[in-house]
Amino acid sequence: MVEGVRQDEIWDAEAAERYDTPGAGVFAPEVVAPMVTRLAELAGGGRALEFAIGTGRVAIPLAERGVPVTGIELSEPMLDRLRAKAAIPVVAGDMATTRVEGRFSLVYLVYNTIGNLLTQDEQVECFRNAARHLEPGGRFVIELGVPELRRLPPGQDALVFGTGDGALGVDTYDTVRQHLVSHHFTFGSGREARLSRCPQRYVWPAELDLMGRLAGFEPESRHADWTGGEFTAESRSHVSVYRLPPAEGARSRAE
Known part of the structure; x- marks a missing residue:
């Protein structure tokens, strides 16, 4: 988190x-x-x-x-x-x-x-x-x-919530504390990506x-x-x- x-x-x-x-x-x-x-x-x-x-x-x-x-x-x-x-x-x-x-x-x-x-x-x-x-x-x-916890298989704590041209979104879950972090990746044609994160309580x-x-x-x-x-x-x-x-x-x- x-x-x-x-x-x-x-x-x-x-x-x-x-x-x-x-x-x-x-x-x-x-x-x-x-x-x-x-x-x-x-x-x-x-x-x-x-x-x-x-x-x-x-x-x-x-x-x-x-x-x-x-x-x-x-x-x-x-x-x-x-x-x-x-x-x-x-x-x-x-x-x-x-x-x-x-x-x-x-x-x-x-x-x-x-x-x-x-x-x-x-x-x-x-x-x-x-x-x-x-x-x-x-x-x-x-x-x-x-x-969306029904989508989480046993032992997994991350879900992809969005994909697009130059973008990827992944949520990671802490099911004990009812927390998740939304990770927003943006990238272009190079090797590096930019990351922003937003913690939430679901x-x-x-x-x-x-x-x-x-x-x-x-x-x-x-x-x-x-x-x-x-x-x-x-x-x-x-x-x-x-x-x-x-x-x-x-x-x-x-x-």
Whole structure:
């Protein structure tokens, strides 16, 4: 594993530039559009807070849809790129403890980013931080991959997760600590390759539900993707929605 490496060291200026690919990869319209549509629906006309807002991949088009968006981001290089593109209010800090003024109808955390918190306690605190920012009845949305341990043969601790022109991705697993490291190799025609690594703590869907309950949430829905596809045993990722109970007066009227 990559010991003693801080997330703000991983997401440096070079990583921010590599990540920010407008119109391509995870920034492609066919990837972003269904996500923004679903988040706008869940915001219900209220304000949204994005944990780990990054360079604005989701926040900028969501704001363009008329949803007031605020963000929290740990990486200064990511923030610099976001601020060069849009005037979205952002607070610098980590998503488990940093506070933003006001209340929101929606908090969201996408693209496996809760895994950047490397302990279960930190991940639970992330849920609690979401709850602190939400209005009664507000929602917390997480997009997360399903751990692929079924693909690991006995005695093996590595899986290839991606190959391409000049690129190779390998995940190595520590199944005792529920950790993995994503190794991204890039190379050209020469003999040398460039390596970047990102440590994560993987989370099972049921464990995520328990974290939600510890923070006062009720599970509302789980789908395989942003378009509402059915979540099954074969799904490789999920979009899970958690909701705080409504205010007592609103609950009484609903009943």
